[in-house]
Amino acid sequence: MRLISRLASFARRIFHGHEVDSDLDAEIQSALALLTDQKIAQGMSPVEARRAAIIELGGVGQVKEEVRAVRTGAWLDSLLQDIRFGFRMLLKSPGFTAVAIITLALGIGANAGVFSMINTLLLRSLPFREPGRLTLLQNFVPPHDSATQFHDWHPQYFSDAAAFEDIDANLSGDRSVIRAHISQTSGNFFSALGTQPVLGHAFAPEDDVNASGLGLPGRNAVVVIGYGLWQELFGGDPKVLGATIRVDGNPLIVIGIAPPGFDYPNKTVVRKPGAFTPGNDGWVAIGRLKSGISLEQAQAAFAVETSRERSATNDRNPRPKMISLRDSLLGPVRLASLLLMGAVALVLLIACTNLAGLLMARTAERAAELSIRAALGASRARLARQLLTECLLLSSAAAVAGLLVASWTISLAAKVEPPPLGAQSYSTLNGPVLIFTILTSIVTAVLFGVLPLLYVTRMHSWGVRARSSVRTRGLRMVHDGLAVAQVTLTIVLLGAAVSVGSAFAHLMRIDRGYNVRGIDTISVSLADTTHQGPGREAAYFEQILDRVRLLPGVRSASATEFLPLYAATFIGGRFGMDGHPAKRPSLMIPIFSDYFQTMGGRILFGREFNNAEVRSGAKVAVVDERFARLFGSPADAVGRQLTISRAPGFVPAGSAIVGVVRAMDYDTDPGVANEPQVFVPSKNPAFSSATVVVRIDGRAEDHLAAIRDTIQSLDPQVPVYSVKTMQQRLNEAFARPSFYRVAIWIFAGFALLLTIIGVYGLLAYGVARRTNEIGVRIALGATQGSVMRMVLWQACWLGCRRSPCLLYQECRGQPDRNRARESRCTNRGCGGGDTRGGGSCCVSTRPPRHASGSRSGPPPRVTRPSVSPSKVIRRSTN
Amino acid sequence: MSPEQTNLLQGTLDLMILKALALDEMHGLGISRRIEQITKGTFQVKPGSLFPALHRMEESGWLASAWGESENNRRAKYYKLTKAGRRQLGTETERWSRISIAIARALEAS
Numbered sequence: 001m002r003l004i005s006r007l008a009s010f011a012r013r014i015f016h017g018h019e020v021d022s023d024l025d026a027e028i029q030s031a032l033a034l035l036t037d038q039k040i041a042q043g044m045s046p047v048e049a050r051r052a053a054i055i056e057l058g059g060v061g062q063v064k065e066e067v068r069a070v071r072t073g074a075w076l077d078s079l080l081q082d083i084r085f086g087f088r089m090l091l092k093s094p095g096f097t098a099v100a101i102i103t104l105a106l107g108i109g110a111n112a113g114v115f116s117m118i119n120t121l122l123l124r125s126l127p128f129r130e131p132g133r134l135t136l137l138q139n140f141v142p143p144h145d146s147a148t149q150f151h152d153w154h155p156q157y158f159s160d161a162a163a164f165e166d167i168d169a170n171l172s173g174d175r176s177v178i179r180a181h182i183s184q185t186s187g188n189f190f191s192a193l194g195t196q197p198v199l200g201h202a203f204a205p206e207d208d209v210n211a212s213g214l215g216l217p218g219r220n221a222v223v224v225i226g227y228g229l230w231q232e233l234f235g236g237d238p239k240v241l242g243a244t245i246r247v248d249g250n251p252l253i254v255i256g257i258a259p260p261g262f263d264y265p266n267k268t269v270v271r272k273p274g275a276f277t278p279g280n281d282g283w284v285a286i287g288r289l290k291s292g293i294s295l296e297q298a299q300a301a302f303a304v305e306t307s308r309e310r311s312a313t314n315d316r317n318p319r320p321k322m323i324s325l326r327d328s329l330l331g332p333v334r335l336a337s338l339l340l341m342g343a344v345a346l347v348l349l350i351a352c353t354n355l356a357g358l359l360m361a362r363t364a365e366r367a368a369e370l371s372i373r374a375a376l377g378a379s380r381a382r383l384a385r386q387l388l389t390e391c392l393l394l395s396s397a398a399a400v401a402g403l404l405v406a407s408w409t410i411s412l413a414a415k416v417e418p419p420p421l422g423a424q425s426y427s428t429l430n431g432p433v434l435i436f437t438i439l440t441s442i443v444t445a446v447l448f449g450v451l452p453l454l455y456v457t458r459m460h461s462w463g464v465r466a467r468s469s470v471r472t473r474g475l476r477m478v479h480d481g482l483a484v485a486q487v488t489l490t491i492v493l494l495g496a497a498v499s500v501g502s503a504f505a506h507l508m509r510i511d512r513g514y515n516v517r518g519i520d521t522i523s524v525s526l527a528d529t530t531h532q533g534p535g536r537e538a539a540y541f542e543q544i545l546d547r548v549r550l551l552p553g554v555r556s557a558s559a560t561e562f563l564p565l566y567a568a569t570f571i572g573g574r575f576g577m578d579g580h581p582a583k584r585p586s587l588m589i590p591i592f593s594d595y596f597q598t599m600g601g602r603i604l605f606g607r608e609f610n611n612a613e614v615r616s617g618a619k620v621a622v623v624d625e626r627f628a629r630l631f632g633s634p635a636d637a638v639g640r641q642l643t644i645s646r647a648p649g650f651v652p653a654g655s656a657i658v659g660v661v662r663a664m665d666y667d668t669d670p671g672v673a674n675e676p677q678v679f680v681p682s683k684n685p686a687f688s689s690a691t692v693v694v695r696i697d698g699r700a701e702d703h704l705a706a707i708r709d710t711i712q713s714l715d716p717q718v719p720v721y722s723v724k725t726m727q728q729r730l731n732e733a734f735a736r737p738s739f740y741r742v743a744i745w746i747f748a749g750f751a752l753l754l755t756i757i758g759v760y761g762l763l764a765y766g767v768a769r770r771t772n773e774i775g776v777r778i779a780l781g782a783t784q785g786s787v788m789r790m791v792l793w794q795a796c797w798l799g800c801r802r803s804p805c806l807l808y809q810e811c812r813g814q815p816d817r818n819r820a821r822e823s824r825c826t827n828r829g830c831g832g833g834d835t836r837g838g839g840s841c842c843v844s845t846r847p848p849r850h851a852s853g854s855r856s857g858p859p860p861r862v863t864r865p866s867v868s869p870s871k872v873i874r875r876s877t878n
Numbered sequence: 879m880s881p882e883q884t885n886l887l888q889g890t891l892d893l894m895i896l897k898a899l900a901l902d903e904m905h906g907l908g909i910s911r912r913i914e915q916i917t918k919g920t921f922q923v924k925p926g927s928l929f930p931a932l933h934r935m936e937e938s939g940w941l942a943s944a945w946g947e948s949e950n951n952r953r954a955k956y957y958k959l960t961k962a963g964r965r966q967l968g969t970e971t972e973r974w975s976r977i978s979i980a981i982a983r984a985l986e987a988s
Contacts (some may be wrong), residue, residue, distance in 0.1 A: 005939030005962075024933075027906070031925060034907045037950055058926035070930040072937055729984045833924075 006072040065377035082389035104398030107351035109405020110344040129194025136328040140320035142285040145278040157298040158287035161190035165282040182270040197256030207856040224256040226269040238292040249528030354758035355448040361765040363452040391449030399441035479803035490755040497748035512665035516599025519726035525689035558595040562564040576629040590682035606638040606659030617683030624663040627676035700725040900962040903958035
């Protein structure tokens with residue numbers, strides 16, 4: 001009953017607000033009239049009676065305000081009123097509003113953008129069943145001599161384990177050949193991950209077979225192709241099942257289509273059942289933890305198992321490690337993303353400080369308005385709420401604009417740091433990001449609104465003193481504090497930017513063992529072409545090289561199966577010297593003649609292969625110094641025998657070492673030590689593919705097209721791809737750190753800009769407030785120049801005195817402080833004594849105080865008779 | 879003023895207003911005059927607290943208001959008790975008499 005009648009009255013006020021209000025006004029006016037009548041009847045004059053009546057009533061406005069305050073939903077009324085008023089105030093100063101919104105929008109937008117990235121990269125789950133239970137075994141090769149051996153390997157902590165190996169291959173449907181990333185997987189790959197083809201079916205466990213090579217036709221000649229490839233090659237035709245595609249020339253039947261965006265591992269577009277063969281160290285195992293077993297328990301069990309094995313075989317490889325699949329996908333980006341998040345948070349903080357300063361100044365300007373409102377019956381809480389509403393209006397407008405900024409940030413980020421699984425894209429319009437944006441804008445509003453709020457709550461209820469006299473030291477301290485906070489935060493951000501930048505510069509300057517400049521690289525694959533076959537591939541590459549070497553501007557040309565920076569596929573084995581096996585496996589890199597000369601590598605001892613050796617497939621080898629050092633002094637390695645303990649079919653054994661070279665950087669991650677390297681003549685390229693490298697006189701870019709055309713003209717059917725300069729490859733390899741570096745630089749630059757604007761605003765405001773004082777100074781004889789000098793000096797003083805290092809020094813102790821203050825006093829004669837914590841902008845028509853006296857207690861207001869104000873002013877303006 | 883006191887006074891004020899209106903409808907100043915009269919001057923209700931209370935009680939459905947003519951021909955807003963208001967007066971009266979008896983006993987006990 002009571003509730004219903006309240007709601008009814010609330011509704012009446014919403015729909016007939018104006019009537020209700022005029023009714024209230026009439027009621028109070030009539031009460032006033034009655035009261036006045038009463039007073040007149042008691043014998044007062046009409047004027048007196050009315051005055052007495054108003055006093056007794058307690059003010060018409062106030063009574064009305066109190067009535068409004070007790071009504072149901074009064075808060076909503078006042079909120080709407082605040083919002084309306086806030087809008088008007090913001091529209092009244094469009095310049096300020098625009099600056100504030102743009103500043104905040106950039107800050108909030110950058111935050112939302114980076115958060116969206118982090119949300120996708122780190123927080124959202126992978127599109128697998130119970131992704132948290134999936135683990136990856138690093139630095140560990142599962143048993144793989146045969147399919148049976150792999151399936152028999154079944155650690156007790158896994159409910160399911162699968163294996164895969166990913167490589168590049170030539171892929172052809174009906175049309176031309178393309179180069180694509182494919183993987184061979186154990187038959188249970190899909191079921192272990194907990195995902196299913198959207199069309200057709202996955203492999204059967206018995207699909208994987210024992211084979212002595214990669215991609216042999218047989219009963220495992222089936223593939224599950226990626227969703228994107230299905231769209232691209234077959235136009236999304238559902239009748240694709242049963243069609244044939246050729247992988248490196250082998251016809252394989254399509255039995256399924258993977259879900260959209262499922263590109264694990266490593267952006268694979270085609271998956272085929274595994275062909276298990278001894279000696280292939282490329283297998284990687286993933287496992288699903290049994291329910292009830294935690295990752296830590298499994299890790300411990302795995303560590304025990306592997307360390308037993310390691311000590312038995314005296315293995316010096318990096319220690320095998322079990323990590324969660326998520327970490328394996330996100331490991332490299334986690335730290336960088338969090339760093340980025342920290343940087344944008346700092347930017348937002350600076351933006352807040354900036355706005356706090358601006359708003360503070362504005363609120364002080366509005367002191368008159370605020371005191372009138374207080375006099376008209378607004379409580380302090382009400383005024384505070386009003387200001388907070390204005391802040392929230394600003395920040396929510398900024399949040400909306402910020403979402404635009406965010407989507408821009410994201411599209412930029414998606415180019416450089418694509419989400420690891422295509423199914424997940426960065427998006428601004430999802431729940432967590434929107435919630436984050438809203439929360440950020442609220443927190444922001446509170447952050448930059450808190451100072452004006454404090455100002456209002458400290459205001460006397462009868463209103464603040466007139467504008468010119470609002471010169472409380474507290475206010476000035478706050479201003480200085482804001483400026484200092486901004487400068488400090490910016491210095492932090494700039495410091496971070498500089499250190500990230502120099503780390504990156506260092507990364508790019510690292511000695512890679514070859515000369516990046518002036519090299520063109522072009523990849524050629526002979527798989528599935530007429531040039532494939534024993535001995536024919538090498539001959540074809542020799543033909544290419546013969547032609548390329550004749551081109552103008554070409555200084556030398558060679559080819560290799562693996563370029564530096566390309567360590568995606570590990571081919572190698574446990575090489576040794578003179579029958580002693582090395583303790584670590586080495587990378588094996590088949591090369592053609594003149595390779596080191598072309599790459600600008602350094603031959604430390606001996607020589608590189610000559611043409612005849614490569615053509616005849618002579619048993620010679622070049623090793624890098626780290627390999628040589630495993631067996632003693634590098635200088636002695638030349639002439640010794642290279643041996644291999646467990647020989648995969650295509651690795652030559654018993655070659656004579658003819659040269660020792662400086663190691664080339666085959667890994668993009670500077671934190672990972674390269675494996676020792678063994679270079680052998682490329683007689684029978686393992687994957688029928690190689691990359692031609694050409695050293696150019698002049699700009700590498702200018703010759704790229706000509707070289708590509710020359711290679712293509714030899715046989716247009718042969719796929720020629722990755723036509724890039726070496727520098728381009730390097731840039732691509734370091735695109736990620738480069739992106740983070742650029743992002744941090746942009747944020748730091750933005751912070752600097754904000755700070756400059758903010759500090760300028762604060763100083764300009766400070767000077768504007770001192771107009772009277774400056775006028776007095778000029779009247780007393782200060783010249784324009786000396787006033788300008790004073791302002792400048794004080795600005796610098798603010799900068800220096802408040803910079804973090806001095807702040808630190810100052811915190812160290814009272815004696816220092818006093819000494820500093822004394823010296824300041826003697827230097828300047830004035831102003832120095834007025835610095836209790838923040839007073840750089842000394843406002844001293846007041847005489848100086850005793851240096852030691854101003855530290856504690858309220859500042860003494862006594863004037864020292866020996867110093868006249870005019871003298872002080874003249875001295876301080878000198 | 880501490881919150882307890884406010885509550886006590888607010889409760890008292892509500893009861894006073896209800897009581898004042900029990901016989902006849904009245905305008906705001908009339909109510910405050912009537913309260914002063916029936917409490918023999920103990921309670922003097924300021925318009926600043928009277929009007930918010932009247933509006934609050936009207937919202938609660940205890941009072942109804944209508945414009946009318948005052949004794950000296952001025953337009954004034956007249957309040958009267960609703961049914962709910964009478965019920966409320968009953969409960970409040972009972973509550974207060976219980977409290978006053980309890981307090982009287984407590985004071986006599988010593």
